[in-house]
Amino acid sequence: MEHVPVQNVATPSAVGARPGGSEPDHPQIGPLVKAPARAPAPQIIGARGLAKTYPNGQAVFAGVDLDIRADQRVALIGSNGAGKSTLLKCLIGLLPSTSGEITTLGERFLAAPTGAQLTRLRRQIGFVFQNHGLVGRQSVLTNVIQGKLGLKGSWRAWHHALARQEWREEAMAVLAEVRLADKADARADQLSGGQAQRVAIARALIRRPKLLIADEPAASLDPAVGRDIMRIFSELAGEHGITLVYTTHDMQHALDYSDRIVALKDGRVHFDRPTARVSPRDMEGVFHG
Numbered sequence: 001m002e003h004v005p006v007q008n009v010a011t012p013s014a015v016g017a018r019p020g021g022s023e024p025d026h027p028q029i030g031p032l033v034k035a036p037a038r039a040p041a042p043q044i045i046g047a048r049g050l051a052k053t054y055p056n057g058q059a060v061f062a063g064v065d066l067d068i069r070a071d072q073r074v075a076l077i078g079s080n081g082a083g084k085s086t087l088l089k090c091l092i093g094l095l096p097s098t099s100g101e102i103t104t105l106g107e108r109f110l111a112a113p114t115g116a117q118l119t120r121l122r123r124q125i126g127f128v129f130q131n132h133g134l135v136g137r138q139s140v141l142t143n144v145i146q147g148k149l150g151l152k153g154s155w156r157a158w159h160h161a162l163a164r165q166e167w168r169e170e171a172m173a174v175l176a177e178v179r180l181a182d183k184a185d186a187r188a189d190q191l192s193g194g195q196a197q198r199v200a201i202a203r204a205l206i207r208r209p210k211l212l213i214a215d216e217p218a219a220s221l222d223p224a225v226g227r228d229i230m231r232i233f234s235e236l237a238g239e240h241g242i243t244l245v246y247t248t249h250d251m252q253h254a255l256d257y258s259d260r261i262v263a264l265k266d267g268r269v270h271f272d273r274p275t276a277r278v279s280p281r282d283m284e285g286v287f288h289g
């Protein structure tokens with residue numbers, strides 16, 4: 001495995017220092033302005049020596065180390081069955097790992113988080129999956145407000161008529177962000193796949209998550225709509241300072257909307273690299289050879 005740290009690689013120009021910190025050879029012309037070294041971005045996910053074997057003996061991965069810092073957009077790639085969905089679930093405590101240590105959003109746990117940790121994690125994480133999981137017979141607005149479930153005072157969230165006025169306003173605001181405010185009153189089962197996925201994004205956003213997990217969010221969409229969804233994810237993550245981790249089988253989606261790509265292969269992290277340094281050959285190698 002090749003591991004290249006992505007963030008906080010302090011280049012001389014970035015910190016206003018000279019290579020090696022040595023004194024200049026020539027007399028200084030003007031003051032040497034020393035910018036303060038940037039503090040590392042907060043850690044969002046840290047995993048050490050993570051392994052997962054399902055109870056039926058199916059070994060998925062082992063020895064996975066991962067360090068995801070705030071504001072990164074990370075694409076997780078790998079062939080069918082490589083373990084992407086399993087890894088995502090382990091990292092956020094929805095599935096117990098077999099060994100290793102995980103720290104997600106400040107919650108440190110071994111196999112699985114405690115109930116209290118899981119509650120705290122859920123409050124800070126938004127999820128979007130391939131089959132958006134909307135309640136078809138309810139309105140778009142109700143579905144978005146239901147994103148509040150699990151947050152404080154959330155018993156009101158099950159139906160928008162009971163929801164606080166401010167939540168309805170928030171729901172309309174996030175619907176506007178995904179350009180779907182005009183569909184607030186439509187039934188969710190009357191939406192196209194792309195529209196439904198935008199509602200799912202709005203429902204995740206209303207939680208004001210620090211971390212957004214998206215498992216193949218564009219998988220069942222046509223190419224243009226799929227790109228549109230990925231663009232919305234990527235822009236919203238940037239605007240709201242949300243860390244985005246998504247899986248995809250579309251290599252262009254991996255390259256176009258991430259800052260970093262993590263590839264899983266043969267139960268290991270095959271590479272973990274800034275997207276700008278991932279070549280077509282690297283991508284090929286994930287699926288062949």
Ligand SMILES: Nc1ncnc2c1ncn2[C@@H]1O[C@H](COP(=O)(O)OP(=O)(O)OP(=O)(O)O)[C@@H](O)[C@H]1O
Nearest residue numbers: 054056058060078079080081082083084085086087
């Ligand atoms: N509940 C389960 N019990 C046993 N094995 C499982 C279970 N869920 C997944 N697996 C197996 O674990 C491996 C990894 O599955 P996973 O769904 O994480 O892969 P993936 O990379 O997300 O695949 P895909 O690209 O098809 O979504 C596969 O071999 C799969 O068959």
Ligand SMILES: [Mg+2]
Nearest residue numbers: 084085086215
């Ligand atoms: Mg999967």
